[in-house]
Amino acid sequence: MEDHANLSRAVPPSQAGFGGLIGQSAPMQLLYELIGKVSQSTSPVLIIGETGTGKELVARAIHFKGLRREKAFVPVDCSALTPTLVESELFGHIKGAFTGADRSKWGLLQTAHEGTIFLDEIGELLLFLQAKLLRALQEKEIRPVGSTERTPIDVRVIAATNRDLEAGVWKGTFRQDLYFRLNVVQIRLPALRERKVDIPLLVTHFLDKFSDPKQPVRALSDEALRRLMAYDWPGNVRELENAIECALVLSSNSVLTAHDLASVPYGASAPNAPHSNELVPLEELERRAITNALREMGGDKLGAARLLGIGKTTLYRKLRAYATNPAPTRHEPSEGH
Numbered sequence: 446m447e448d449h450a451n452l453s454r455a456v457p458p459s460q461a462g463f464g465g466l467i468g469q470s471a472p473m474q475l476l477y478e479l480i481g482k483v484s485q486s487t488s489p490v491l492i493i494g495e496t497g498t499g500k501e502l503v504a505r506a507i508h509f510k511g512l513r514r515e516k517a518f519v520p521v522d523c524s525a526l527t528p529t530l531v532e533s534e535l536f537g538h539i540k541g542a543f544t545g546a547d548r549s550k551w552g553l554l555q556t557a558h559e560g561t562i563f564l565d566e567i568g569e570l571l572l573f574l575q576a577k578l579l580r581a582l583q584e585k586e587i588r589p590v591g592s593t594e595r596t597p598i599d600v601r602v603i604a605a606t607n608r609d610l611e612a613g614v615w616k617g618t619f620r621q622d623l624y625f626r627l628n629v630v631q632i633r634l635p636a637l638r639e640r641k642v643d644i645p646l647l648v649t650h651f652l653d654k655f656s657d658p659k660q661p662v663r664a665l666s667d668e669a670l671r672r673l674m675a676y677d678w679p680g681n682v683r684e685l686e687n688a689i690e691c692a693l694v695l696s697s698n699s700v701l702t703a704h705d706l707a708s709v710p711y712g713a714s715a716p717n718a719p720h721s722n723e724l725v726p727l728e729e730l731e732r733r734a735i736t737n738a739l740r741e742m743g744g745d746k747l748g749a750a751r752l753l754g755i756g757k758t759t760l761y762r763k764l765r766a767y768a769t770n771p772a773p774t775r776h777e778p779s780e781g782h
Contacts, residue, residue: 466502467650467682468643471756472635476503483630484511489582491567491627492605494634497683500605501565503632508561513601516560521553524569531574533590536581542591554587554598561601567627568608568619579623602627637678637685642734642755644673647682651689652701660699668703676709735763 466473483490484507492500501520508518526534533542537552554562564570570578581587582602586595604627613619637644648665656662665673678684692705739749750760 466499466506467647468640469646469755469759470635470640470642471750471759472640473643474756476632476634479632480506480510483507483632486630487512487601489601489627489629490603490632491610491630492603492632492634493610494605494607495636495679495681496607497681498634498636499682500607500634501563503634504561504563504565504603504605507603508563508601511561511601513560517557518561518563519553519557520563520565522565524566528571531571532577535574536577536587536589537596538590539592542589546591549589552587552589554581554600555589555596557598557600559599561603564602564604566606566608567604568606568610568613572618572620575620575623579620579626582626637681641674642731644685645670645731647685648673648689651686652693655690655693657693662693662696662699662701664700666700666702669701669706672703672706672709672711675711731763732767735760735767 466476480503490504490507492503494500504520505518508514521535523531533546533550533552535552535554537550537555538546539549540546581598584595585599586597588595610619610624610628614621614624652662673685673688680687688706688708689701691708692701695707696702696705735749739746746760746764747757750757
């Protein structure tokens with residue numbers, strides 16, 4: 446009977462209290478530390494990261510660990526707002542303000558009063574609305590569409606973008622004064638290619654999320670692992686999640702194979718990928734990754750830690766554990782068995 450890679454024995458996939466963020470690499474450890482600090486203030490935060498890196502998860506973690514966690518968290522996708530209604534959506538309107546306004550309506554900024562408003566894809570906001578948003582944040586009050594009265598607001602603003610807002614300032618597509626207002630604390634999210642050591646943990650999570658509870662998938666073939674680790678994931682965690690969900694739909698057994706990963710292009714070999722046809726437990730994959738990195742760096746532990754994207758203390762701790770519990774010797778099956 447074939448051995449299966451027992452994914453349930455992998456390192457716990459997320460940090461408790463960080464809202465579903467998954468990873469234990471050095472970039473993620475720094476991110477958790479920063480979230481912990483930022484959550485204890487009410488200063489504006491600008492989250493910068495590629496598509497699929499988890500910007501809203503970070504915003505939610507900051508809010509729900511923070512001083513305003515008992516109040517509303519209001520997410521706003523600025524790129525999805527209808528241009529003709531975006532002003533009303535953000536600032537609200539009074540009855541009769543325009544055709545179809547048969548009743549007054551609170552805007553999203555007012556809905557977030559005493560809580561947090563998350564302005565996703567802030568770089569997509571139209572220039573005239575950037576000016577009105579800046580005024581609202583500076584004066585801490587809004588004027589609904591059609592109204593002559595101003596309404597006080599008290600909101601914490603977390604904005605996010607996958608665009609280069611500084612370049613937008615130079616091009617004149619984004620207001621410099623609004624950029625300075627939002628960019629009090631900046632958080633840059635790592636791309637998945639910069640923390641590939643977290644891929645096994647993410648795979649564990651997505652298999653738990655999408656596999657059939659009656660026939661859960663707990664194993665990956667060696668080739669499947671190698672394929673996942675070799676690819677650079679331009680769509681980041683969201684692309685990996687979609688790939689695992691697709692693979693589970695295509696898979697017909699309890700072992701996920703490279704054949705099931707039809708949506709994942711083949712990439713160059715990764716330094717931490719295995720090189721045999723066996724099914725590899727994730728703990729063993731991690732051990733091999735560290736061994737290969739040390740070999741490539743000529744025994745330089747700090748260099749190996751940087752190559753793997755983990756902290757030096759994490760590497761030292763794992764090496765001590767490996768010294769205490771050596772890898773089991775693998776025996777070739779006898780002829781005729």
